[in-house]
Amino acid sequence: MIFQRAIRREMWNTVGAVFTTLFTIVITVLLIRILGDAAAGKVASADVAALIGFATLGYLPVIISLTAFISVLLVVARSYQDSEMVVWFSSGLSLSRWIRPVLQVGLPLVLVTAMLSLWLTPWANRSAAEYRERFRNREDVSRIAPGKFQESAGGDKIFFVEGLTADTSRVTNVFVRQTGNRRDSVVVAEEGAITFDASGDKLLQLFKGRRYDGAPGSDEFRVIDFQRYTIVVSQTGSEVRDNKAARTQSTFTLITEPTSPHRAELLWRLAMPIMCFVQMLLAIPLGFVNPRRGRALNLMIALLLAVTYSNAIGIFQAQVGGGRLAFGMAWWPLHVAALVVIVVLFFWRDNLNSRWHPARLWGLGRRALLVRRKGAA
Numbered sequence: 001m002i003f004q005r006a007i008r009r010e011m012w013n014t015v016g017a018v019f020t021t022l023f024t025i026v027i028t029v030l031l032i033r034i035l036g037d038a039a040a041g042k043v044a045s046a047d048v049a050a051l052i053g054f055a056t057l058g059y060l061p062v063i064i065s066l067t068a069f070i071s072v073l074l075v076v077a078r079s080y081q082d083s084e085m086v087v088w089f090s091s092g093l094s095l096s097r098w099i100r101p102v103l104q105v106g107l108p109l110v111l112v113t114a115m116l117s118l119w120l121t122p123w124a125n126r127s128a129a130e131y132r133e134r135f136r137n138r139e140d141v142s143r144i145a146p147g148k149f150q151e152s153a154g155g156d157k158i159f160f161v162e163g164l165t166a167d168t169s170r171v172t173n174v175f176v177r178q179t180g181n182r183r184d185s186v187v188v189a190e191e192g193a194i195t196f197d198a199s200g201d202k203l204l205q206l207f208k209g210r211r212y213d214g215a216p217g218s219d220e221f222r223v224i225d226f227q228r229y230t231i232v233v234s235q236t237g238s239e240v241r242d243n244k245a246a247r248t249q250s251t252f253t254l255i256t257e258p259t260s261p262h263r264a265e266l267l268w269r270l271a272m273p274i275m276c277f278v279q280m281l282l283a284i285p286l287g288f289v290n291p292r293r294g295r296a297l298n299l300m301i302a303l304l305l306a307v308t309y310s311n312a313i314g315i316f317q318a319q320v321g322g323g324r325l326a327f328g329m330a331w332w333p334l335h336v337a338a339l340v341v342i343v344v345l346f347f348w349r350d351n352l353n354s355r356w357h358p359a360r361l362w363g364l365g366r367r368a369l370l371v372r373r374k375g376a377a
Contacts, residue, residue, distance in 0.1 A: 003088060007075065007101040014071040015105065022063045023056075030055045044135045051131060057124035061117040061272040066306075068109045069279040072102055073302055076287025096346055098284050106280040114273035118251045121269075126248035146171075156180055157231075165191070174206055176231060186212045187229065204231040264321030267331045271313045278338045279306055285345035309338060 034051050037043045043051060076098070079085045088097075146163045162173035174192040178185040189209025206229040214221030246254065246265035254266040286302040312334055319325035 003091075003093075004101040007098070008105055010078075011071055011075050011102070011105045014074055015067055015109070018070050018074070019063065019067045022067060026059050026063060027052070027056060030059075042135075043132060047131045047135065051128055054124040054128040054131075057116065058121050058128075061113045061121060061276075064109055064113045064116070065272060065276040065279060068106050068276050069283050069306055070303075072106070072280050072283035073287050073299065076284055077289045077299060080287065080289035095284065099281065102280055102284060106277070109280075110273050110277045113276045117269045117272040122248060122250050125245075129245065129248050161192070174209070176204070176206070178231070183213060183215050187231070189229065205229075206231065258327075260323045261321050263327040264317045267320055267327060268313065268317050270331055271317075271335075274335050275309065275313065278335055278342070279309070281342050282306075282309075282338065282345075285342070285348070309334070 030052050034043065034048055034055065038045050038048050079088070146161055148160070150159045151157070156179050158177040160175040161171040164171055170191045170193045172191055174187075174189045176185075176187040176189075178187070187206060187209060189206035191207045193205050195203045195205050207227065209226060209229060211224040211226065211229065212221055213224070246261040249257075249262065249265065251266065251269060254262040254269075282305070283302065286298070286305065289298050316325065316330045316334060320327055320330050
């Protein structure tokens with residue numbers, strides 16, 4: 001049909017405009033935030049571009065879902081505003097006939113959202129965690145220039161080396177000061193070298209030296225001579241080594257290891273494509289606009305409902321993550337309730353002239369009550 005082709009064409013144009021606007025806003029916010037982290041020394045300057053890309057992939061499912069909802073809402077509202085819906089209804093077509101052209105445009109967006117939510121976003125989160133962990137666990141000793149004091153990334157160690165061996169594989173005349181547990185340790189050694197153990201922890205091997213242990217302000221201290229001494233410079237963080245962060249786990253891992261945090265993350269990932277699909281259908285009846293009153297109020301109500309829907313999913317996710325609600329009872333009720341609301345709204349809009357329409361019955365009831373009051377008076 002001509003109407004449906006026109007709807008699809010206008011929706012694709014609107015999708016492009018809305019997506020560009022939302023994407024630009026998100027990129028700007030992420031750029032400011034990550035550049036701030038780089039300026040504060042939390043991430044490496046060379047990793048800024050990669051971290052922005054990973055963060056953008058993480059936000060894309062939400063951006064696409066909002067794009068689909070807002071695009072359908074704007075197209076339907078414009079059709080009401082320009083009285084095109086009058087022609088639509090006069091042709092004997094119902095509002096439900098909008099579902100087909102909307103889904104022809106929206107189903108590819110739902111598929112892209114599902115792919116991003118279930119596969120690309122976890123990979124992006126995992127890669128971003130690895131970049132940040134790699135910077136936190138940077139090679140503290142290897143960055144030390146001979147003759148200069150250098151503080152470790154954690155701030156609990158201070159290193160000083162006098163020079164390097166001829167093959168530059170070891171440092172000579174090493175000084176290390178450690179703080180923690182209300183005691184300070186000072187270690188001096190003739191040579192030192194960086195090694196890694198089987199679990200990926202970074203170690204500083206010291207040879208032929210002495211260690212002094214004592215509490216600040218106390219006269220008691222302990223002296224230990226050693227031929228070989230090992231200091232843990234940094235440990236591989238839990239985000240990479242243990243993969244405990246649910247956001248960095250693959251969807252397959254979330255399914256095969258059903259812990260409470262994993263179930264909560266799986267609920268959110270499944271909800272993204274479902275929410276994209278449901279919101280597009282919800283936008284069709286919510287796009288109703290009275291041309292005489294403008295469309296600002298209706299659009300605000302529609303956006304409020306969309307935000308409420310998304311926040312409700314977040315509440316269910318938190319309940320599942322805390323072990324207070326079973327996954328099987330949490331992932332579907334909200335979506336079913338939204339579909340029921342959609343059916344009710346479609347019935348409401350498609351049967352405005354029906355004698356059994358709730359608004360018509362309400363008006364008849366009010367008029368009957370007024371007539372009764374006048375008769376009693």
